[in-house]
Amino acid sequence: MAHLVRSWRPGGAPLDGQRAPGEQGHDGRAVPEPAPLLPEDRRPSARTRRARHHVDGPRQEPPDPCGRGGQAAATARSAPSGGPAVKVAMLATTGESCGIAAYTRHLLEPLSELVDVELEPIQPGRQPDAHYREQAARLNQADVIHIQHEHSFWGSVLPGGSAFWVLRYLLHRPVVVTAHTTYSVAELLRVATERRLLHRLAKEVLIRRPAYRDSVEIAPFATARCIVHTDEGRRALIARGAVPAHVHTIPPGIAPPLPAPTGGKAFRERFRLAGRPVVSLFGFLAPSKGYEVALEALAGLPPEVALVFAGGPRTEDMAPYADQLRARIAAAGLEGRVRITGFLPDEQVAEAMAASDIVIAPHTQATGSYSVTVPMAHGKPIVASDQACFVEACARIPCLRIVPTGDAAALRQALAELLQSPEERDRLSRAAAEYARTHSWEAAARRTVEVYQLALADAGRPAPLGMPSA
Incomplete structure (x- = not known):
């Protein structure tokens, strides 16, 4: 497997227990610097304030595609009996006109009965590095960071077009990634249907670069516990080098339908x-x-x-x-x-x-x-x-x-x-x-919490009090 994957542990953080380089790991040793996915000047760190709104708060009108200009954040929390719940930071899009935002909304409701979860909104497209420094500071206050992943959320899949790794290097907590697409680079670039000769040749050259393919097809998912929607998606990631035990198939739940007053x-x-x-x-x-x-x-x-x-x-x-x-x-x-x-x-x-x-x-x-x-x-x-x-x-x-x-x-x-x-x-x-x-969202939420438990164990962190048993 390419260095992009080898330099990260499957639990989801730079090498030792999700801590930043230079900090002490749980065994008392200093955490080494990971092999860089980005140049030194592209790996910043900082902390800033936290913004919250409730998921059942006012809806944005007019519809806001994938959260552009939408709610600053959302929070859903409910501590189960027996102690404080695990704190989860959910990084996802918001707004009405986004399927992944709808997926997240449906998951959050039952998930909030099991863990203390806060929604951190993704601003789709590549943002200034300062945006990711501020966002990482908020995310790192959680016990587990759960990323709803789709390549376009951080820019383009073309080389240098994505800011995903700018953010990812700043995250020092256990990470879970839901891969909403597991397509190959050739599928993402639509090479097979490209009719412009020069564009097709350029894409064919690009997809022959192993390091680039790995950075898109596998590294975002093999550097964390990963949730996929289908067994075929799981097989695809394993074939590219993901650890089989770290890729979990959880089909999306299905919400009860709203009534149709006029019957159509x-x-x-x-x-x-x-x-x-x-x-x-x-x-x-x-x-x-x-x-x-x-x-x-x-x-x-x-x-x-x-x-x-x-x-x-x-x-x-x-x-x-x-x-x-x-x-x-x-x-x-x-x-x-x-x-x-x-x-x-x-x-x-x-x-x-x-x-x-x-x-x-x-x-x-x-x-x-x-x-x-x-x-x-x-x-x-x-x-x-x-x-x-x-x-x-x-x-x-x-x-x-x-x-x-x-x-x-x-x-x-x-x-x-x-x-x-x-x-x-x-x-x-x-x-x-x-x-x-x-196939309810409640069942999907329970299985998601089991993955959180595994991510915490990967990092050598005990589950907080109140964490449901797997």
Whole structure:
């Protein structure tokens, strides 16, 4: 394994017990300086004030993509009986228009019944180094630091584009990382679909650099206890060099659905869908969701079938993709059959689900997706591509109709069969509701606390009083 991983212990900190170089470890020896991932002048340290707000405080309006300009922080705390709870600092995005922020909100509620957890918001994109010095000072006041990781939160995956290691070198407490994406560099850079010759050549040269690949694909996750959403993601990290015992599969929980007061009638009226079979694809508009596959499948279905893209661009830089989709819809002559709703708050998502006869998730890339778990919670029949996260869910409970990734003909056939079979739609609906019932956020929170215990043990730190037993 490259020096990027060898220079860190799997427990999640520079070498000895999560302490800074020069401090004494738990065995009394001075902690050595780790082999640098960044030049000396890129590894600052400092401390500053703490900012807090409650997770159930006022919601930000208008919706704030991944926390840009949103709440300064959030706190959820509840000390179990028997003593003070372990203190966890949760580093994550906030705001309405971010799937990882929604994941974090759902996890925090049951987690706060087990540990003393404070949410430290990520300001997406690369920030000045002083921002990370201040943030690290707040994070280091906790017993455990839990990072919700997605590469774009710290800038770009291109060399020198990410500030992740600026922050990571400053963290001296046990670290747990949830890897929301475990893609290879080639997948992140979309090398296979790059049509610009010079860009493709440059990317192919780049992905042949082992140290660079390691810094993106494995080092952020192998330098801490790591939580992934799928067994395939776990296998991918282990194949790249992660210690198997330090990578933990915890599928996301599924929250109970909100009610739809009009049973979908208001949604159908708003988007001119009355009397039509409705197929929906839920989530933020992104190329990996398989919208092009859905449009190709729709063209071969009866003309009365309508397709709803229930969502909008997550960030401004995804707006051009939304424009490309609209152009593609127009070029295919499907304007009368396709609706793009734009961002939907939770209450309107419930109406959209109630209005949908079938929900699809034809993703070309996925490691776990609200595009499936939300309709599961609403008990909808779902057709999904054979991405690992969907296949693994279906292996637990046969609750999805699985089709090959990128196969528009297979998606069209599955939809045609389901539209003609109320019995099969009902079976899938009942199975989806059963899956949602048996995969709660409370169970995910309990398993997350077990990982915190292991991270504390890795660092040679006893669990604080009140820590639940594994």
